[in-house]
Amino acid sequence: MKIRQNVRHWAAKQALTMPVVGEYAIDKLVDIHTSVFLDRAEESYKDDRREYLDVFFEATMDTYVAALEDGYPEAEAREITHIQANFAFYNHGWTEMMEFPSDELDVHYDRYAEFFETYGIAIEDPLGEFEPAGGLPNAPSTPERLEEPEHPYAEGGFEDDVYVETGDGELVVGGGEEPDEVDVEAAPGVDEEKIEG
Numbered sequence: 001m002k003i004r005q006n007v008r009h010w011a012a013k014q015a016l017t018m019p020v021v022g023e024y025a026i027d028k029l030v031d032i033h034t035s036v037f038l039d040r041a042e043e044s045y046k047d048d049r050r051e052y053l054d055v056f057f058e059a060t061m062d063t064y065v066a067a068l069e070d071g072y073p074e075a076e077a078r079e080i081t082h083i084q085a086n087f088a089f090y091n092h093g094w095t096e097m098m099e100f101p102s103d104e105l106d107v108h109y110d111r112y113a114e115f116f117e118t119y120g121i122a123i124e125d126p127l128g129e130f131e132p133a134g135g136l137p138n139a140p141s142t143p144e145r146l147e148e149p150e151h152p153y154a155e156g157g158f159e160d161d162v163y164v165e166t167g168d169g170e171l172v173v174g175g176g177e178e179p180d181e182v183d184v185e186a187a188p189g190v191d192e193e194k195i196e197g
Contacts, residue, residue, distance in 0.1 A: 010182045013068065033085075034057060061081075063130050066130075070118075090102050099153065101154050
């Protein structure tokens with residue numbers, strides 16, 4: 001699929017792998033992701049989906065760190081979490097929130113099958129072992145949208161690899177090289193006071 005990668009992503013990677021500071025980054029990243037995807041939903045559905053998305057995206061932060069620890073590059077680790085989200089959107093019939101067309105679900109799964117199988121992740125079980133102990137909040141589904149799915153925000157044709165738009169607007173396959181020096185304060189939700197705190 002197609003994702004972006006800039007200094008904030010590298011800083012977030014650093015923050016999420018640090019004690020204490022990571023919690024601030026998680027809170028902000030969850031807020032950002034929930035807001036972005038709720039903006040794609042119809043107004044009447046937003047409140048019903050918010051709690052589910054907050055809990056879901058917090059769980060994907062654990063997936064991201066596990067993927068990094070398993071040796072996946074930053075772009076692929078982040079793509080894995082976005083694929084999980086698209087599995088969840090599909091399962092709920094929230095096709096208007098999807099980032100790639102529903103007919104590419106299997107191909108995206110297959111690319112990371114080894115990782116997904118290791119952690120019990122499946123299209124029908126997007127979080128697998130990363131699901132919170134208390135489960136996910138209920139959120140109403142719109143299964144009728146699966147009959148003739150509309151994907152106004154989906155970009156198809158990027159199912160064979162991770163395509164990364166760099167901070168310079170260049171499209172590269174596989175993602176960029178991590179900078180030698182990354183300022184963790186550039187991560188969402190992190191500032192000097194929290195680092196020293």
